[in-house]
Amino acid sequence: MAYQISATKLQTYHRCPQAYYFRYELGLKAPGFFGNAALGTALHQTLAKAYRDWDYLKPIPPDTWFNSCWQQYSGNLSPSQVEEGLEILTNYYQQFIAGETPIARPLAVEGKIQGRLVVNELEFKISGRYDRIDYLEDGLELIDYKSSKEVKLLPEEEIDLQIGLYYIALEQKYHSCLQQLSLLYLRTGEKVVLEASSSCQQKVEAVVGEIAWKLRNDELWEAHTGEQCEICSYKRYCAAVEDNPEPLPCNTRASEQIQLALNI
Ligand code: SF4
Structure with missing residues (x-):
């Protein structure tokens, strides 16, 4: 059985292998940050x-198209959220749709x-x-x-891991290279473009x-102390800071079960 990895998992590991161990090997839940x-x-x-x-046989959609889509998903929001969402979509339309032809x-x-x-x-x-x-040239x-x-923005190294993982998966599925990851900030209308390259794949x-080495050899998941400890959900269990x-x-889930699942 394959061991599952995701961008979040790799980023957590990069930040601190011990936090990774608490979260993904022992299965300790981190409190969610739901906010808005x-x-x-x-x-x-x-x-x-x-x-x-x-x-898509027609030219660009009118703004009423976005409004009608919004009606379908905004039913459970408060009146102020409905208004805010509509304003965000109006700005989005002006910035990213109205000028397209x-x-x-x-x-x-x-x-x-998904990939392997x-x-x-x-x-x-x-x-x-x-x-x-989207397609690029x-x-x-x-x-x-x-x-x-x-x-x-996450630190550059963590972004590279996310890009690298998607680079591998998209190449396998579409036989085409990921050129860029674009972050569209809906509330501010900003677009941040992050270039992708095969070096991100090598970092992954x-x-x-x-991770494979640690799983195979039952190695210690060492603690990386630093700024990240301030907001770490597992601080109270961590001998490196407490x-x-x-x-x-x-x-907690015994890590031995995971070793068995890997047939190692
Ligand atoms: S408190 Fe710091 S060192 Fe300990 S698990 Fe969390 S991030 Fe790692």
Whole structure:
């Protein structure tokens, strides 16, 4: 059975292998950060429908098309969220749709990414999600909608791991290279373009190789202390930062089960 990896898993490992161990090997749940998630979800669903169901034989959709899609997903929001969402979509339309002639049909809209990677004779299953994949002249563009109030970028190394993982999976599925990951900040209207290259793929293989080594050899998942400890959900269990760490909950998943699942 293949071991599942995702961009979030690789980024967590890069930040701190011990936090990775707590989260993914022992199965300790991290508290969620939901915030204004309902509005963000409704915006994602609206844009997915607007791109997926538009009749591309016609020229660009009118703004009423986006409004009618919004009606279908905004029913559970508060009146102020409905108003805010509509304003965000109006800005989106002006910035990304109104000037197109015509609007291009995406390769895919809101779906799962899957792929396979074999490192050190262990099979890893790549999994992830995308908001939209567009064609570029010389490859593919992965679009990720962001609903945060300001542009917040992960450290470059973590972004490279995300790009590298998608690079591998998209090449396997579409036999085409990922050229860029574009982050569309819906509230601010900003578009951040991050170039993709095969060097990102090599970074993924290096990190997955480290994980494979640890799984095979039952190695220590070392603690990387730093700024990340301030917001780490597992701080109270971590001997690297706490003099008297709390004992782990007794219902943690035994890592031996994962070793068995890998047949190693
Ligand atoms: S507190 Fe710091 S060192 Fe400990 S698991 Fe979390 S990130 Fe790692």
